Amino acid sequence: MRALLAASLLCGLAGSIATVIPMEASAYVRTRTKASCRPLRWAQTCIFLQPDAELLRTDMASDAVLDAIQGAIRSWNDRLDPSSFLRLYYLPPSESKEVSQTDRLGSIKFRFERWCRPAKDASSSPICFDPAATAVTTVTFLNKPTEPEQDGQIVDTDIDLNAVGYRFVDGSLPFPVGEKRPLVDLWNVLTHELGHVQGLDHTCSLDFGSVPACMTDDKGAAIPSCTELDNMRRTSQSAESAYQAAMYPTSVAGEYSRRIPTSDDLAGVISTHPAFSDPQICKIPSVVSGCQAAAQRAPHQDAAHLWALLSMLCLPFLLMLRLRRKSELRTP
Ligand SMILES: [Zn+2]
Numbered sequence: 001m002r003a004l005l006a007a008s009l010l011c012g013l014a015g016s017i018a019t020v021i022p023m024e025a026s027a028y029v030r031t032r033t034k035a036s037c038r039p040l041r042w043a044q045t046c047i048f049l050q051p052d053a054e055l056l057r058t059d060m061a062s063d064a065v066l067d068a069i070q071g072a073i074r075s076w077n078d079r080l081d082p083s084s085f086l087r088l089y090y091l092p093p094s095e096s097k098e099v100s101q102t103d104r105l106g107s108i109k110f111r112f113e114r115w116c117r118p119a120k121d122a123s124s125s126p127i128c129f130d131p132a133a134t135a136v137t138t139v140t141f142l143n144k145p146t147e148p149e150q151d152g153q154i155v156d157t158d159i160d161l162n163a164v165g166y167r168f169v170d171g172s173l174p175f176p177v178g179e180k181r182p183l184v185d186l187w188n189v190l191t192h193e194l195g196h197v198q199g200l201d202h203t204c205s206l207d208f209g210s211v212p213a214c215m216t217d218d219k220g221a222a223i224p225s226c227t228e229l230d231n232m233r234r235t236s237q238s239a240e241s242a243y244q245a246a247m248y249p250t251s252v253a254g255e256y257s258r259r260i261p262t263s264d265d266l267a268g269v270i271s272t273h274p275a276f277s278d279p280q281i282c283k284i285p286s287v288v289s290g291c292q293a294a295a296q297r298a299p300h301q302d303a304a305h306l307w308a309l310l311s312m313l314c315l316p317f318l319l320m321l322r323l324r325r326k327s328e329l330r331t332p
Pocket residue numbers: 192196202249315316317318
């Protein structure tokens with residue numbers, strides 16, 4: 001039904017071009033479990049996000065970093081209210097520590113020396129990310145294919161930001177001179193990553209990645225590659241919408257046109273988290289300073305059982321220095 005409503009925007013155009021365009025572009029795409037292909041979702045109202053105390057050193061003033069983080073959070077919250085029950089809550093930084101996939105806190109961590117998560121202990125290895133990725137959101141969820149009520153429930157998300165290969169900036173201000181790293185608008189990137197936090201996937205597949213057959217958009221259509229999507233933009237309004245979405249997976253240097261989620265991005269969150277099904281669960285994670293008492297009251301499930309069933313996804317956001325697209329953007 002949603003497909004019909006969306007297609008009506010295209011009216012006669014959709015019908016006339018149906019024979020030359022192999023697939024429609026995605027309005028929004030939900031991230032799914034690999035085993036059962038169920039859409040990921042939150043079963044709680046509040047998602048708590050906290051930047052690490054070590055921000056961007058000399059790259060960007062701390063106040064500007066925190067403004068960008070809070071700006072990205074507001075850009076979702078202000079538009080999801082009152083249609084969705086999900087709320088992103090900003091917690092001010094308190095200490096510098098490593099991220100944890102089991103603490104239920106959405107950590108926001110900048111990486112400087114290595115674009116990796118360090119080894120947890122002597123027997124493990126660092127987890128290094130794609131050098132082309134400006135940021136990676138790790139979504140941890142329950143992987144219980146035979147228990148539909150719990151399968152796909154998100155329990156933790158963390159955002160790593162690549163300050164090794166990129167210089168984060170406020171793209172609306174004059175660019176720093178003499179910087180060798182490509183420039184990235186921090187707010188722009190965070191709006192995208194917060195889409196992943198809320199269970200959204202990219203509106204097109206990056207060329208080097210494979211998409212599971214069950215991975216479709218909200219209309220049930222296969223996800224186009226980003227190359228296909230870029231080609232479809234000329235003739236398809238829905239392809240153009242998918243390109244403009246915050247969940248489009250690449251950007252050009254310093255770009256800040258995707259700081260605000262589009263109506264398609266918002267629909268992707270609302271569809272899975274509508275206001276009328278608010279679970280009204282809002283517990284501050286126990287690891288947050290001063291909140292230990294709240295945590296002790298929250299052994300909702302058997303912890304060992306819960307964490308044994310976790311699965312993990314990493315979703316990168318890339319910066320593509322594509323001059324062709326730059327020139328397109330300059331076209332009035
Ligand atoms: Zn992404």
